[in-house]
């Protein structure tokens with residue numbers, strides 16, 4: 001039996017550090033002389049059982065200890081590009097967390113140059129276009145985020161936007177109002193995680209205090225009718241990550257995911273992998289997962305793929321070319 005061809009799509013919610021597969025983590029640990037507190041790949045994989053966002057973040061930040069040199073970041077991004085290509089990703093907007101590397105003395109230059117070295121040939125090697133989005137850690141102070149933004153300024157030619165991630169509850173978007181205003185003045189795109197574990201009020205704030213162009217996750221918007229109406233009427237993209245929501249216990253089971261209700265409500269939802277090395281699958285795995293668990297039809301899947309292209313930070317020609325690819329896709333029987 002041959003594997004069906006994945007639907008062409010854009011991936012808009014992917015943390016590059018969350019693509020660090022255990023095998024690569026061990027390889028980099030060896031190369032850099034870093035000791036991991038796990039003896040084997042299987043032992044490490046067995047630790048991927050999370051009770052909430054924080055329990056995941058603890059492991060996610062700890063494993064980053066293996067990422068030290070430009071080459072490490074290039075290898076990490078190359079591995080993602082190859083996997084994403086095999087999953088039908090034709091355009092990827094990739095988050096990175098510079099503050100999580102700065103704590104180990106790994107500076108902005110190493111991270112951005114390393115990632116950019118992989119991304120600059122992605123189109124030639126994979127036919128994939130890419131963007132980089134710098135995420136601020138919301139559980140760190142706002143003035144640190146502002147300093148991080150200034151450190152990134154020399155790289156604004158390769159950074160398309162800023163985002164907001166890490167521990168959500170207790171760290172409302174409002175805290176980063178000034179940072180986002182500065183990023184907007186610099187011509188950067190704005191996105192933020194909101195309504196993953198945090199309440200609908202955080203989604204309102206992401207819209208009104210930060211002026212985001214997309215909301216990452218946003219699934220808890222379904223608890224607030226007026227918010228759903230606002231998101232629907234503005235056609236605000238929501239980058240939903242189904243496997244992530246199950247693994248971080250935002251929903252109990254994939255079968256309980258609100259995605260069908262979100263589509264039904266007319267929301268502009270997209271399907272993404274978030275941290276695929278930790279959550280059990282890449283973009284097409286998530287797409288197939290929701291399709292079978294939630295009984296989505298082929299045209300729902302095509303709508304999700306079209307939404308991803310329409311929500312991407314790309315020019316009109318690239319958008320038209322990708323929409324044509326999505327429309328030409330034929331589902332296997």
Ligand code: HPA
Nearest residue numbers: 015165166167193274275
């Ligand atoms: O899903 C997430 N939420 C918040 N922060 C994150 N950092 C990586 N993944 C996530």
Ligand SMILES: [Zn+2]
Nearest residue numbers: 015165193274
């Ligand atoms: Zn995320």
